[in-house]
Amino acid sequence: MASLSIPEPREILIKPYEKSSVNLIQAALLKANLNLTPVVDGDKIRIKLPLLTEENRKENVKKVKAVGEKAKQEVRFIRRDTLNKIKSDKIADKDLNKYFEEQVDKITKKYIDQIDSILAKKEKDLLSL
Known part of the structure; x- marks a missing residue:
């Protein structure tokens, strides 16, 4: 283009x-x-491009946080849908379903932590320009 x-x-x-x-x-x-x-x-x-004032930086931090929250929300939606699928399919016994749920929770935590880490780094970058 x-x-x-x-x-x-x-x-x-x-x-x-x-x-x-x-x-x-x-x-x-x-x-x-x-x-x-x-x-x-x-x-x-x-x-x-305008000069970045402190006010602009803080506004950009707010925008980044909003995008990060949206990303975490999407991860949680995927978690919820996956857990519902595990419960409704009833393919495995209770113990195996519990194991699957724990794995989904671990993966969810991993990605939420990654998002938080990226957000913290980006916030630091934006405020220290």
Whole structure:
């Protein structure tokens, strides 16, 4: 669809492969509500990135946390669905079902912990810029 380059530290340059898609890309960027102002420059789009203030950083941390919570919620939904499937299938005896449930809980905890670790690292990165 387009090539991206970074000609300056705070600028993104988008060069669509088809000139006719310049306005479509600009409209999509505006619709995405990223607090950026894409400027059409002939057959290219330039986006100047604002300086990150402490307020911007804190807002970005909130967004990252929201994405992380959504990811953890999805993991929990998968856990719930898997446990329901184990209970409803009744393929194995009680002890084996208990073992499966414990394994599902272990895997769930592993992925929740990974998400928490990624969130903590990203929060630290965002606040220490």
